[in-house]
Amino acid sequence: MFEALSDKLRRVIRDLRGQGKITEEHIQAAMREIRIALLEADVNYKVVKQFIDRVKEKALGQDVLGSLSPGQHVIKIVYDELVEMLGGTSTQLLFTPRNPNVIMLVGLQGSGKTTTAGKLAHYLAQRGRNPLLLSTDVYRPAAREQLAIIARQIHRPIYEDGDCHDPLELCRRARAHAQLTGFDTLLIDTAGRLHIDDALMNELEQIKREMRPIEVLFVADAMTGQDAVNSADQFHRRVGISGVILTKMDGDARGGAALSIKAVTGQPIKFIGVGEKYDALELFYPDRIASRILGMGDVLTMVERVQAQVDEQEAKRLEEKLRKNAFTLEDFRDQLRLAKRLGSLGRFLEFLPADVLKMVGLDRLTPEHMAMIDDQLKRTEAIIDSMTPQERVNDRIIDGSRRKRIARGSGTSVEEVNQLLKQYRQMREMMKHIAAGQWPGVGTLAQQTNKRRKHRHKRKRRRR
Numbered sequence: 001m002f003e004a005l006s007d008k009l010r011r012v013i014r015d016l017r018g019q020g021k022i023t024e025e026h027i028q029a030a031m032r033e034i035r036i037a038l039l040e041a042d043v044n045y046k047v048v049k050q051f052i053d054r055v056k057e058k059a060l061g062q063d064v065l066g067s068l069s070p071g072q073h074v075i076k077i078v079y080d081e082l083v084e085m086l087g088g089t090s091t092q093l094l095f096t097p098r099n100p101n102v103i104m105l106v107g108l109q110g111s112g113k114t115t116t117a118g119k120l121a122h123y124l125a126q127r128g129r130n131p132l133l134l135s136t137d138v139y140r141p142a143a144r145e146q147l148a149i150i151a152r153q154i155h156r157p158i159y160e161d162g163d164c165h166d167p168l169e170l171c172r173r174a175r176a177h178a179q180l181t182g183f184d185t186l187l188i189d190t191a192g193r194l195h196i197d198d199a200l201m202n203e204l205e206q207i208k209r210e211m212r213p214i215e216v217l218f219v220a221d222a223m224t225g226q227d228a229v230n231s232a233d234q235f236h237r238r239v240g241i242s243g244v245i246l247t248k249m250d251g252d253a254r255g256g257a258a259l260s261i262k263a264v265t266g267q268p269i270k271f272i273g274v275g276e277k278y279d280a281l282e283l284f285y286p287d288r289i290a291s292r293i294l295g296m297g298d299v300l301t302m303v304e305r306v307q308a309q310v311d312e313q314e315a316k317r318l319e320e321k322l323r324k325n326a327f328t329l330e331d332f333r334d335q336l337r338l339a340k341r342l343g344s345l346g347r348f349l350e351f352l353p354a355d356v357l358k359m360v361g362l363d364r365l366t367p368e369h370m371a372m373i374d375d376q377l378k379r380t381e382a383i384i385d386s387m388t389p390q391e392r393v394n395d396r397i398i399d400g401s402r403r404k405r406i407a408r409g410s411g412t413s414v415e416e417v418n419q420l421l422k423q424y425r426q427m428r429e430m431m432k433h434i435a436a437g438q439w440p441g442v443g444t445l446a447q448q449t450n451k452r453r454k455h456r457h458k459r460k461r462r463r464r
């Protein structure tokens with residue numbers, strides 16, 4: 001990916017870095033080089049012009065930032081603008097509580113829709129969702145069979161109805177089936193055409209109107225460069241897309257499509273396909289790609305990959321403990337740390353099955369909720385940190401005076417310590433049932449706590 005462009009930009013950067021003092025001529029020369037490099041990478045010429053204008057304006061107009069040398073400063077500007085050109089921030093799929101959430105994959109023939117449908121189903125299933133696949137390609141012989149084969153390979157279900165040859169009717173039936181059987185996501189692989197034509201667009205419009213998808217993702221072959229950009233633009237004007245999946249990035253050395261799509265269509269790239277295998281789908285991170293292009297090393301991706309392995313081992317260890325019914329306060333804390341490492345809690349929740357979320361009453365999370373929970377996590381961790389190792393493995397010894405000491409040590413209150421111990425015991429109980437394969441008839445955790453509170457009141461009153 002981006003090899004040619006990367007080579008040239010790195011050379012420009014090396015030159016800039018070497019300069020003790022940066023003059024206007026240096027910047028002009030660097031911009032000339034960058035302009036040629038971008039055009040050679042097949043970036044849309046308007047996008048190139050915008051890019052160069054912005055970098056120039058910033059580089060010439062601004063005061064030098066404190067800790068950066070003039071050369072570094074220009075590099076930083078180029079990096080920032082490159083991130084911007086690639087779409088700014090990464091955009092995840094946002095699901096709603098109304099199931100099934102429908103995702104449509106649209107695009108020209110051979111762009112990779114069917115393969116990507118399989119990859120996406122696999123990707124979402126790994127993150128705790130329960131997707132159902134559907135092909136509405138009733139035109140090309142064996143098109144539906146192709147998706148069925150992929151579905152079998154990734155062990156995901158597909159909705160099949162060989163007698164129905166109407167795309168819209170297929171969608172309705174698949175949705176009804178998903179509702180009845182509890183699928184939370186419906187992934188629709190639509191038919192492609194060699195060229196954009198009215199019949200195809202009408203069909204997509206109809207499906208979109210009927211199915212109200214949360215995402216209409218335009219699947220484009222990165223190797224087709226500016227053609228991919230133009231067809232994305234046309235699909236967007238006609239049908240309205242919410243994002244792009246660029247496939248075959250593994251075979252695209254230039255990167256023109258990736259660098260132009262956001263600027264031309266206004267729609268972000270959400271995923272990239274980097275191979276034919278079913279796990280060859282990656283979330284698109286503009287900042288990481290930009291640093292990869294500029295040779296700053298894709299440190300983030302590497303860190304995350306290592307982290308994912310560590311986290312997986314950690315999760316397995318905790319699961320093992322649960323099964324053996326040896327879940328201590330220390331494990332409870334480790335689990336919280338794991339949650340934190342996975343980034344914000346919001347991202348952590350993505351990994352949990354929707355059913356579990358609903359059970360604890362978290363199916364609708366606002367940013368305020370998340371901030372509150374994050375804060376709560378910090379306090380909880382502080383409390384457990386203030387316990388002695390013995391207390392952490394045996395919560396029964398934590399009596400009144402120990403609770404006072406722990407509260408003081410963690411800067412919290414005895415009430416909070418009590419609350420935490422209660423939560424921990426509740427969780428241990430719940431986990432025990434889950435590990436044993438039983439599913440107690442619990443409501444939400446909040447309801448449970450309320451019930452207990454009422455019980456306690458009654459008991460107290462009785463005693464009096």
Ligand SMILES: Nc1nc2c(ncn2[C@@H]2O[C@H](COP(=O)(O)OP(=O)(O)OP(=O)(O)O)[C@@H](O)[C@H]2O)c(=O)[nH]1
Pocket residue numbers: 107108109110111112113114115116137140143191192193247248249250251272273274275276280
């Ligand atoms: N190298 C590589 N090949 C890919 C990628 N995505 C898809 N392909 C290949 O592209 C070819 C076409 O993929 P399909 O998924 O059949 O494309 P489609 O858009 O469904 O095609 P139609 O249904 O005919 O419109 C297949 O050979 C795929 O293996 C990718 O990210 N990298």
Ligand SMILES: [Mg+2]
Pocket residue numbers: 113114115137143189192
């Ligand atoms: Mg197909």
